Amino acid sequence: MNLYSEHYVTQKAERFVNKIWCLNNSIGKSFIENKLVLPNGCFNLAIVTGNAIEVHTSKNKYEMNEGAYFCSQMTNKVLVNIQPKTKVTIIQLHTWTLSMFPKYDLSNFTDSILKINPEELPFKVQTDAEIETLLNTINTYFEELSDLHSDKNIIEKICEIIKNQEEISVSEISSYLKSSQRLLQIKFKTATGLTIKKYIQILKFRKSVDQMVNSDLEKLKLTDVALYNKYFDQSHFIKKFKDVTKTTPKMFDPNSYFLSQKR
Template identity: 85%
Template sequence: MQLYSEHYVSQKTERFINKIWCLDNSIGESLIENKLVLPNGCFNLAIVTGNGIEVHTSKNKYEMNEGIYFCSQMTNKVLVNIQPKTKVTIMQLHAWTLSMFPKYDLGNFTDSILKIDASELPFKIEINIDIETLLETINLYFEELSNANPNKNSIEKIADFIKSNEDISVSEISLTLKSSQRLLQIKFKAATGLTIKKYIQILKFRKSVDQMVNADLEKMSLTEIALYNKYFDQSHFIKKFKDVTKTTPKMFDPDSYFLSQKR
């Protein structure tokens, strides 16, 4: 049995959903403990079945029994313990997806997890939903959402600017969008829980980690990775890396983490 797996949504749905990933210990007889997850600039909607999981964020410890949970943006690594006979199916939502539902103010909601009722979701899912039905359900809903909203709102535009240029400043974004920096900052934090600067830092960090994991470090030095990902130098990169992982790039063990598969 494969503990970690990834499942991909339709091209149109990818505007709002990055992917679905599963942690499957449903036929396991032993506790899987001390696995780690890194921040990636996304929200997560988690469906837990079975005996449950324990999650340690930088703010709190969460005992997640069977149910549906909304996970905020994470700014540090998260530790996960998965009970035997347990499966977690996780929908990874892009940072701007929640801005499509303006009644939610997430300005003070980071490194946190909240249990929710299925009736609170805009699409209908059940706890024991299989992956094929889940993909069908969310593709239908988010494709319709995309069709109904062909124009990007300011949060999605900000994220697009950052994705295409991680060195872009808030002042440059505000000039392009013809909006004040203060207003953009307030809107972005209310929609994501993050400042624009923090969001940029998280994306840069994950990009560098993915590059470290997928590159041959014998051929690519830490300095090259640091400069490629727009850090000032190797020391700056190591400092930011330690802020999130509490270890150095040289001591980083990918096998301890649930990391994205290379697509």
């Protein structure tokens, strides 16, 4: 049984859900220690069964026993220790998904984890449900949500512009959307906890990591990675990389991380 696995929702549900991923140590007899997760611009709903998982963010240490948890946007690497007989199923939500529920103000909620009551979720999940059952539940709910909200809201539009143009300023985004920069910044931070600039930096960082992991670093020069991903130069890229990982690109060990599978 693989410790890390990914499961994908339908094309329509994928508007709001990136994927479901699992950390499965349910038949393991030893701790999985010092594994790392990188920020990627998504929110996560985590369902823990069995014993517990310990998560260290840049702000705090969390002991996550059985139950459901809401994980905010992360801005730095996260360290994970998984106890034996423990399984964690994680629903990865796109940046704009929580903005569909405007009662949530996430302005000051980053690098944090909050235990929640599963009964308060807009879709009903059993914490011990098999992945197929969970996928059916998630697909049904988010397909209906997509039908109900065929028009994109302002947060989804901002993210779409950034995805399509990557190296773009807040002033340019405000021009595209014919809205003030200040209003966009307030709405984006309320919905995500991040500034627009920080979100752009996180996406750029993850793109560079994915490029490194899926390429032969012996042949791929760091200068090429830096310039391809719109960093000023190699030194700028190394500095930003160290800000998140606390190590240099040359010392980066993919085997220490839970990284997305290439789709």
